[in-house]
Amino acid sequence: MKIKLKSEEVKVFYKDFQALHGIDIDIYENRVTALIGPSGCGKSTFLRTINRLNELIQGTKTEGRIYLDQKDIYSAEIDVVALRKKVGMVFQKPSVFPMSIYENVAYGPKIHGIKNKAQLDSIVEKSLIAANLWQEVKERVHKPAAGLSGGQQQRLVIARVLAVEPEVILMDEPASALDPISTSKLEELIGELKKNYTIVIVTHNMQQAARVSDYTGFFLNGELIEYSKTKELFVNPRDKRTEDYITGRFG
Amino acid sequence: MGTKGKEKIITVLFWFSALIIIAILVGIIGYIVVKGISAISWDFITQPPSRAGKEGGISTTIIGTIYLTLVAMILAVPFGVGAALYLEEYGRKNTRFGYALKLTAETLAGIPSIVYGLFGFVFFVIFLNMGWSILSGGLTLAIMILPTITRTAQEAVIAVPQEYRSNSFALGATKWYTIKRLILPAAAPGIVTGIILSIGRAVGESAAVILTAGSSLGMPLNITDPARTMAVHLYILAMEGISMERAFGTALLIIVLIVIINYLANLSLRKLARQ
Numbered sequence: 246m247k248i249k250l251k252s253e254e255v256k257v258f259y260k261d262f263q264a265l266h267g268i269d270i271d272i273y274e275n276r277v278t279a280l281i282g283p284s285g286c287g288k289s290t291f292l293r294t295i296n297r298l299n300e301l302i303q304g305t306k307t308e309g310r311i312y313l314d315q316k317d318i319y320s321a322e323i324d325v326v327a328l329r330k331k332v333g334m335v336f337q338k339p340s341v342f343p344m345s346i347y348e349n350v351a352y353g354p355k356i357h358g359i360k361n362k363a364q365l366d367s368i369v370e371k372s373l374i375a376a377n378l379w380q381e382v383k384e385r386v387h388k389p390a391a392g393l394s395g396g397q398q399q400r401l402v403i404a405r406v407l408a409v410e411p412e413v414i415l416m417d418e419p420a421s422a423l424d425p426i427s428t429s430k431l432e433e434l435i436g437e438l439k440k441n442y443t444i445v446i447v448t449h450n451m452q453q454a455a456r457v458s459d460y461t462g463f464f465l466n467g468e469l470i471e472y473s474k475t476k477e478l479f480v481n482p483r484d485k486r487t488e489d490y491i492t493g494r495f496g
Numbered sequence: 497m498g499t500k501g502k503e504k505i506i507t508v509l510f511w512f513s514a515l516i517i518i519a520i521l522v523g524i525i526g527y528i529v530v531k532g533i534s535a536i537s538w539d540f541i542t543q544p545p546s547r548a549g550k551e552g553g554i555s556t557t558i559i560g561t562i563y564l565t566l567v568a569m570i571l572a573v574p575f576g577v578g579a580a581l582y583l584e585e586y587g588r589k590n591t592r593f594g595y596a597l598k599l600t601a602e603t604l605a606g607i608p609s610i611v612y613g614l615f616g617f618v619f620f621v622i623f624l625n626m627g628w629s630i631l632s633g634g635l636t637l638a639i640m641i642l643p644t645i646t647r648t649a650q651e652a653v654i655a656v657p658q659e660y661r662s663n664s665f666a667l668g669a670t671k672w673y674t675i676k677r678l679i680l681p682a683a684a685p686g687i688v689t690g691i692i693l694s695i696g697r698a699v700g701e702s703a704a705v706i707l708t709a710g711s712s713l714g715m716p717l718n719i720t721d722p723a724r725t726m727a728v729h730l731y732i733l734a735m736e737g738i739s740m741e742r743a744f745g746t747a748l749l750i751i752v753l754i755v756i757i758n759y760l761a762n763l764s765l766r767k768l769a770r771q
């Protein structure tokens with residue numbers, strides 16, 4: 246199995262506070278990797294090191310190396326724009342832009358220089374289809390995106406990410422604001438997407454991690470305590486702390 | 497008394513204060529219309545003043561007002577919005593410099609216009625030898641409204657949800673692309689509000705304008721020409737007892753002009769935001 250992403254000794258500091266204490270993890274291509282752990286343990290922070298979004302927060306410092314297809318994304322010759330084209334991100338709260346559904350999806354491709362109307366049309370349609378949203382919105386793609394439901398907005402955000410044709414998709418608690426039906430639609434979608442993408446998903450929902458992921462990493466206080474195949478981790482945790490967490494005996 | 501009763505009284509009170517505000521507004525405008533309408537005619541709008549404004553129209557002052565306001569806006573809007581964008585999007589947050597700038601802007605916004613006028617007179621008119629001119633007046637008015645434009649633009653930019661930025665950056669957008677496509681359109685209504693407030697101040701300003709653009713009744717063609725604005729004209733007509741009727745006519749046209757300018761500003765910026 247091919248390693249798509251590899252992190253070595255990744256440490257993140259927010260001013261004086263160290264949020265990650267050296268994370269080493271291999272993330273496999275075309276697999277779903279779930280990151281679980283209690284609130285504040287550094288899951289989101291780690292996710293943001295993969296697309297270098299932490300840099301935008303004043304006062305952060307990142308150490309260590311992250312390789313995407315064997316290339317260190319923190320090396321000087323890496324172009325962040327190109328990196329973020331390859332590594333898309335879905336945030337916890339769906340944030341649709343104040344423009345039409347169509348313009349939301351076309352936003353990314355336009356950044357990367359696609360101007361041709363026919364080409365944009367086809368990207369928008371393809372992305373909305375891939376995000377399981379096309380059927381619901383095809384009649385109103387030129388209407389404001391703010392009119393969509395929460396679950397639809399989250400799928401629109403995913404379509405927007407897919408439209409730039411990334412290789413890796415980072416999802417930070419994508420279902421936390423969704424109702425059960427939207428959540429199961431989203432999980433179904435993740436299952437389909439992994440055929441073409443490498444997915445890293447942060448979730449607080451243990452059942453969800455067990456349902457959607459192939460690999461699971463358990464974070465605690467800025468450290469990766471345990472990382473293995475999802476089944477193994479949930480059935481046979483090696484570390485006492487992992488066991489306490491997944492069985493709910495944890496703070 | 498029950499909650500319902502209280503609710504009712506409060507509603508009535510609010511309704512009453514809204515009514516008073518509307519009544520005051522309607523009263524003043526109504527009074528100006530009644531007193532001024534008789535002075536207004538096609539000639540009043542299109543003819544230049546003669547005999548110090550006793551006769552003729554006020555065409556040169558209308559042109560002077562528009563010209564001066566336009567120059568002030570062209571100078572102030574890009575700088576004000578640019579400064580706001582720099583402070584909120586590019587500069588480091590919570591620095592002493594940023595704080596000092598914010599404080600300066602707030603202090604500057606509170607300084608009486610005549611002080612700006614005095615500064616403009618000494619600096620532009622005399623020291624830089626620009627004389628009484630549209631340029632001196634425009635620069636002075638620009639400095640006067642810059643704090644308002646900067647602060648309102650800053651507030652409008654701050655109000656744009658942070659998630660827009662992180663989502664845009666995560667898609668690979670640069671800062672400038674994010675500003676152009678996302679932040680400016682979302683902040684446009686707030687920025688327009690600041691611009692409209694500033695236009696109102698510039699059009700209505702008299703003291704600072706007399707000191708820097710003069711009160712010549714000639715038609716201002718060049719930017720180096722002196723000019724009299726409608727507000728200055730109104731002031732002189734009333735103060736020197738030239739004609740109360742014409743003063744009210746001028747006042748009425750100032751209001752009409754402000755309404756038209758606001759409408760156009762709203763329209764053009766909304767169009768801009770849609771692009």
Ligand SMILES: Nc1ncnc2c1ncn2[C@@H]1O[C@H](COP(=O)(O)OP(=O)(O)OP(=O)(O)O)[C@@H](O)[C@H]1O
Pocket residue numbers: 259262264282283284285286287288289290291302
């Ligand atoms: N911008 C920031 N400035 C300072 N500290 C931060 C910042 N962002 C996160 N932290 C701190 O870093 C630690 C890790 O935060 P992070 O958001 O990565 O946790 P998380 O595991 O995603 O938590 P949650 O499950 O609640 O989302 C926390 O202690 C948090 O307070």
Ligand SMILES: [Mg+2]
Pocket residue numbers: 288289290417
């Ligand atoms: Mg988080």
